[in-house]
Amino acid sequence: MQVARQAAALSQLHQLGRPLTNLRDLLPCLAQRLSFATHGVGEGTSTQGVPRFYKTVHIRDALDQGGYQVMLDHRVLRTPARHPLVLPSRALALAIAAEWEWQIKRIQPFTMPLMSLAATALDEPKPRDEVVATMLQYLPTDSVLCRDEAGLVADRQAQARVYAPILAWAQQQMGVRVEPTDSIFGASLGQEELGGVEAHLQGLDRWHLAAAEQLAAYCKSVLLGLAATAQALSIEQVLAAARLEEDHQIERWGLVEGGHDIDIADLRVRVAAPCLFVRLLRWH
Numbered sequence: 573m574q575v576a577r578q579a580a581a582l583s584q585l586h587q588l589g590r591p592l593t594n595l596r597d598l599l600p601c602l603a604q605r606l607s608f609a610t611h612g613v614g615e616g617t618s619t620q621g622v623p624r625f626y627k628t629v630h631i632r633d634a635l636d637q638g639g640y641q642v643m644l645d646h647r648v649l650r651t652p653a654r655h656p657l658v659l660p661s662r663a664l665a666l667a668i669a670a671e672w673e674w675q676i677k678r679i680q681p682f683t684m685p686l687m688s689l690a691a692t693a694l695d696e697p698k699p700r701d702e703v704v705a706t707m708l709q710y711l712p713t714d715s716v717l718c719r720d721e722a723g724l725v726a727d728r729q730a731q732a733r734v735y736a737p738i739l740a741w742a743q744q745q746m747g748v749r750v751e752p753t754d755s756i757f758g759a760s761l762g763q764e765e766l767g768g769v770e771a772h773l774q775g776l777d778r779w780h781l782a783a784a785e786q787l788a789a790y791c792k793s794v795l796l797g798l799a800a801t802a803q804a805l806s807i808e809q810v811l812a813a814a815r816l817e818e819d820h821q822i823e824r825w826g827l828v829e830g831g832h833d834i835d836i837a838d839l840r841v842r843v844a845a846p847c848l849f850v851r852l853l854r855w856h
Contacts, residue, residue: 620678621678621679621680621681622678622679623677623678623679624675624676624677624678624679625644626644626645626647626672627645628644628645629642629643629644629669629670629672629673630642630643630669631643631662631665631666631669634656634658637656637658638658638660639658639659639660639661639665640658640659640660640661640662640664640665641656641657641658641659641665642657642659642665642668642669642672644672649668649672651690651691651694651695652691652695653691653694653695653697655694655695657690657691657694658694659690660779660853661852661853661854661855662855663852663853663854663855664686664690664849664852664853664855667686667848667852668684668686668687668690671683671684671686671687672684672687685841685842685845685846685849686845686848686849686852688845689779689782689783689786689845689846689849690779690782690849692782692785692786693778693779693781693782694778696778700774700778700781703773703781703785704770704773704774707769707773707784707785707788707794708766708769708770708773708794710788710794711759711761711766711769711794711795712757712758712759712760712761713758713759714758714759714792714793714794714795714796715791715792715793715796715816715817716735716738716739716742716752716793716795716796716813717750717752717753717758717759717795718752718753718754718755718758718759719731719752719753719754720754720817727817727820730816730820731752731816734809734812734813734816735752735813735816737799737804737805737809738793738795738796738799738804738805738813739752739795741799741802741804741805742769742795742798742799745772745802745804746765746768746769746771746772746798747764747765747768748761748765748768748769748795749765750765769794769798772798773798776801779849779850779853780801780850780853782846783801783846783847783849783850784797784798784800784801784846785797786842786845786846787800787801787810787843787846787847790814790839790842790843791810791813791814791843792814793813793814796810796813796814800843800846800847801846801850803847803850803851807843807844807847807848810843810847811839811840811843814839814843815839818835
């Protein structure tokens with residue numbers, strides 16, 4: 573029942589990835605949907621959370637600081653590193669304000685994925701060069717580039733179909749011209765390809781880099797994460813690519829309730845949040 577509710581909440585959330593004419597009317601429901609969708613995610617390692625210490629949530633212009641701020645009563649919302657949370661778009665500020673508004677009795681950070689991404693972008697817990705170097709390190713074993721040639725023909729055909737738009741985008745935008753491989757050592761990338769990806773990563777602002785890093789980690793693919801951050805794919809396409817191998821295993825052997833279904837719901841939240849995050853950056 574809980575997983576069904578999570579899936580329903582995420583299906584509504586996906587609608588926010590499309591052009592909207594009345595964003596303000598949808599945002600009050602955003603945090604509630606995210607809260608339902610993230611219910612139970614991270615609870616095993618989280619505490620009960622601190623009691624809600626504020627009565628009202630609103631946003632205010634902070635154009636002199638380059639954006640908008642979320643206010644808890646009369647206090648400016650800050651990141652864990654105590655930086656004022658100044659957001660580049662009104663839409664993102666409204667969405668994060670909605671996350672805080674829907675905290676009922678206690679603050680549960682795992683139900684606020686947009687706030688988490690914004691805080692990561694501003695606090696930069698790891699230096700930019702370290703983030704970029706780590707992502708480049710995992711590029712040769714990118715799931716989009718590494719194929720299981722010993723798998724079923726249907727599996728290989730699905731890989732070719734689902735990964736084709738990602739490879740086409742990577743070639744067009746970053747000059748990555750690499751044939752997928754079944755080598756246990758991963759794909760062979762030359763300096764030109766690595767340089768193209770590095771230049772693209774270094775060209776991302778802090779907001780898009782935070783989203784790309786999270787997507788790459790949970791999708792096990794730097795190329796998929798970057799294509800998703802660039803909005804070259806729909807959320808549905810990102811999820812299909814990220815879960816391709818697991819979904820084929822489920823088709824062959826069946827779904828384990830209480831295992832696979834929870835993994836699916838968890839990944840949907842972790843993918844939908846950064847995809848929505850980059851879309852909200854554009855809406856003012």
